[in-house]
Amino acid sequence: GQSLEQPSEVTAVEGAIVQINCTYQTSGFYGLSWYQQHDGGAPTFLSYNGLDGLEETGRFSSFLSRSDSYGYLLLQELQMKDSASYFCAVFRGSTLGRLYFGRGTQLTVWP
Amino acid sequence: DVKVTQSSRYLVKRTGEKVFLECVQDMDHENMFWYRQDPGLGLRLIYFSYDVKMKEKGDIPEGYSVSREKKERFSLILESASTNQTSMYLCASSSTSGGASETQYFGPGTRLLVL
Numbered sequence: 001g002q003s004l005e006q007p008s009e010v011t012a013v014e015g016a017i018v019q020i021n022c023t024y025q026t027s028g029f030y031g032l033s034w035y036q037q038h039d040g041g042a043p044t045f046l047s048y049n050g051l052d053g054l055e056e057t058g059r060f061s062s063f064l065s066r067s068d069s070y071g072y073l074l075l076q077e078l079q080m081k082d083s084a085s086y087f088c089a090v091f092r093g094s095t096l097g098r099l100y101f102g103r104g105t106q107l108t109v110w111p
Numbered sequence: 112d113v114k115v116t117q118s119s120r121y122l123v124k125r126t127g128e129k130v131f132l133e134c135v136q137d138m139d140h141e142n143m144f145w146y147r148q149d150p151g152l153g154l155r156l157i158y159f160s161y162d163v164k165m166k167e168k169g170d171i172p173e174g175y176s177v178s179r180e181k182k183e184r185f186s187l188i189l190e191s192a193s194t195n196q197t198s199m200y201l202c203a204s205s206s207t208s209g210g211a212s213e214t215q216y217f218g219p220g221t222r223l224l225v226l
Contacts, residue, residue: 008151030213031213033213033214041219042115042201042217042218042219042220043154043201043203043215043217044217045214045215045216048213048214050213087153087154091213096142096159096161096167096207097142097144097159097161097205097206097207097213097215098144098156098159098169099213099215101146101153101154101155102153103151103152103153104153
């Protein structure tokens with residue numbers, strides 16, 4: 001089976017940097033995705049790491065280490081609108097496109 | 112612009128009723144998914160489909176069935192609704208072309224209350 005572990009809650013203040021970690025155990029690992037979900041909204045895709053290293057997209061970056069079965073999402077220059085749930089998800093490389101989601105991390109950004 | 116729509120945002124049903132949740136995507140995606148989301152449990156996969164008339168069980172298929180008669184439409188059916196099926200239901204789709212199958216696009220969700 002698969003298991004993903006991520007913290008349930010993280011808090012930070014505006015302008016700060018926060019890192020949300022995700023550790024996983026799975027066979028046939030292919031890549032790690034991150035999704036953002038605001039309260040009452042749909043999850044939206046943020047990033048995907050298929051290779052080790054850092055992927056940067058504006059204020060958000062995502063990192064993957066296959067050897068450590070570990071990844072993280074880094075959010076810089078936090079804004080109030082970043083308050084949301086963040087989910088990591090494992091992709092096992094099938095074209096069927098199935099993702100295995102973690103339980104999510106609730107990020108609260110304070111002014 | 113990518114779009115996944117779901118037939119209802121809110122739905123109230125009685126125990127024992129048959130419930131249909133509809134999902135439509137306009138991106139010509141091959142893969143479609145139904146999840147339920149409950150506080151603290153994340154997104155759990157109920158069923159998915161990789162082609163018309165094809166379906167695969169996810170992690171929690173009991174009490175549910177699905178139908179995919181057309182590529183753009185994926186229906187979730189609660190055969191006999193029970194109170195423990197009160198939840199948020201999310202539909203998603205993804206493409207198999209261009210190596211993009213790791214990216215899923217979600218609909219707005221249907222919040223179902225079973226009384």
